Amino acid sequence: MSRPSLKAAPDNSLTEKNGQTLDAALRPSEWDEYVGQAQVKANLRIAIDAARKRGGMPEHILFYGPPGVGKTTLAHLVALTLAAPLKSTSGVAIERAADLAAILTNLEPNTVLFIDEIHRLSRKIEELLYPALESGHLDIVLGKGPSARTVELALPPFTLVGATTRVAELSGPLRSRFGGGIFQLDFYSDAEVRDILRRSARLLNLAAPKEVIERIAGRSRATPRVANALLKRVRDYSEVHELPISAELCDEACELFGIDALGLMKDDRRYLEALHKSFRGGPAGVRALAASLHEDPDTVEGLYEPFLLRLGFLERSPRGRILTMKGRSYLTGEALL
Numbered sequence: 001m002s003r004p005s006l007k008a009a010p011d012n013s014l015t016e017k018n019g020q021t022l023d024a025a026l027r028p029s030e031w032d033e034y035v036g037q038a039q040v041k042a043n044l045r046i047a048i049d050a051a052r053k054r055g056g057m058p059e060h061i062l063f064y065g066p067p068g069v070g071k072t073t074l075a076h077l078v079a080l081t082l083a084a085p086l087k088s089t090s091g092v093a094i095e096r097a098a099d100l101a102a103i104l105t106n107l108e109p110n111t112v113l114f115i116d117e118i119h120r121l122s123r124k125i126e127e128l129l130y131p132a133l134e135s136g137h138l139d140i141v142l143g144k145g146p147s148a149r150t151v152e153l154a155l156p157p158f159t160l161v162g163a164t165t166r167v168a169e170l171s172g173p174l175r176s177r178f179g180g181g182i183f184q185l186d187f188y189s190d191a192e193v194r195d196i197l198r199r200s201a202r203l204l205n206l207a208a209p210k211e212v213i214e215r216i217a218g219r220s221r222a223t224p225r226v227a228n229a230l231l232k233r234v235r236d237y238s239e240v241h242e243l244p245i246s247a248e249l250c251d252e253a254c255e256l257f258g259i260d261a262l263g264l265m266k267d268d269r270r271y272l273e274a275l276h277k278s279f280r281g282g283p284a285g286v287r288a289l290a291a292s293l294h295e296d297p298d299t300v301e302g303l304y305e306p307f308l309l310r311l312g313f314l315e316r317s318p319r320g321r322i323l324t325m326k327g328r329s330y331l332t333g334e335a336l337l
């Protein structure tokens with residue numbers, strides 16, 4: 001077996017961008033392996049079973065929630081259960097009307113069309129999508145100027161599964177087209193994260209004692225993707241140092257990775273510091289905050305804030321973000337750590 005080098009573990013391997021291969025390897029392919037979110041699963045099963053009984057496809061479905069909580073996995077499970085082909089794309093990839101037309105007209109009948117980051121679709125594309133979702137056709141404009149005419153193109157039947165981290169950005173009309181249900185996926189309990197970690201350790205062939213699972217779960221930001229990525233990084237660390245995975249080794253590794261006991265990283269601390277120092281604890285608008293961090297507001301709102309809000313370090317007010325007492329004590333090193 002080849003040994004990974006320390007250099008092979010990039011600093012940002014816990015972020016969305018680099019999670020892809022590991023995600024695929026550890027992605028549950030059966031409902032029983034999908035931990036938690038019981039109500040969402042039960043609702044989906046009904047929608048799917050009813051559609052199968054009718055011999056058709058379920059209505060369109062939307063999942064929303066922070067990154068790494070299992071939205072893409074559910075889209076895969078829906079397609080698998082329906083024995084339907086899955087076509088995956090993203091709101092960013094569908095820029096022009098022609099992009100959407102090409103995707104929709106090329107679908108095999110009864111496909112699950114997964115559009116990730118669906119909030120990134122432009123209004124123009126959204127509007128084109130409405131008739132496709134409602135009555136299975138696309139209005140195509142042929143020609144230009146006075147001679148332009150619209151033709152209706154019939155589409156193969158499909159179920160759209162949308163996913164977004166920012167549901168508030170979806171227009172009302174688009175939201176109303178998800179007749180199969182709009183499901184919120186939230187952070188996981190500690191016990192659920194431990195279940196996920198135990199399964200992943202088994203799949204990765206790792207001997208991970210109870211204290212190790214607990215240690216990693218505690219630093220996983222209540223997020224399955226983060227948990228799996230951290231488990232794998234700890235594994236790499238143990239292999240490089242030729243030491244068994246223990247609680248002490250986890251602590252050592254996390255210190256090297258810059259992950260503290262709450263699972264917060266340098267970027268989270270930078271965010272909190274900026275709010276504390278540059279904005280005197282807020283309220284601060286997300287755009288101003290993002291600019292001061294040289295980040296894009298999407299990243300700040302979608303990636304950093306959800307977990308800080310959950311920890312109670314941050315509050316959202318109509319006038320902007322506010323650092324809470326809890327957030328302040330974390331920064332000043334009082335009480336919490």
Ligand SMILES: Nc1ncnc2c1ncn2[C@@H]1O[C@H](COP(=O)(O)OP(=O)(O)O)[C@@H](O)[C@H]1O
Pocket residue numbers: 022023024026027028033034035036037066067068069070071072073074163196224225228
């Ligand atoms: N409920 C779950 N049970 C087990 N593993 C999960 C669950 N949700 C997510 N995961 C793991 O986390 C990874 C990331 O999930 P993913 O569906 O890609 O998240 P999202 O699309 O919400 O960003 C998956 O590959 C899977 O290994």
Ligand SMILES: [Mg+2]
Pocket residue numbers: 068071072073116163
């Ligand atoms: Mg995803």
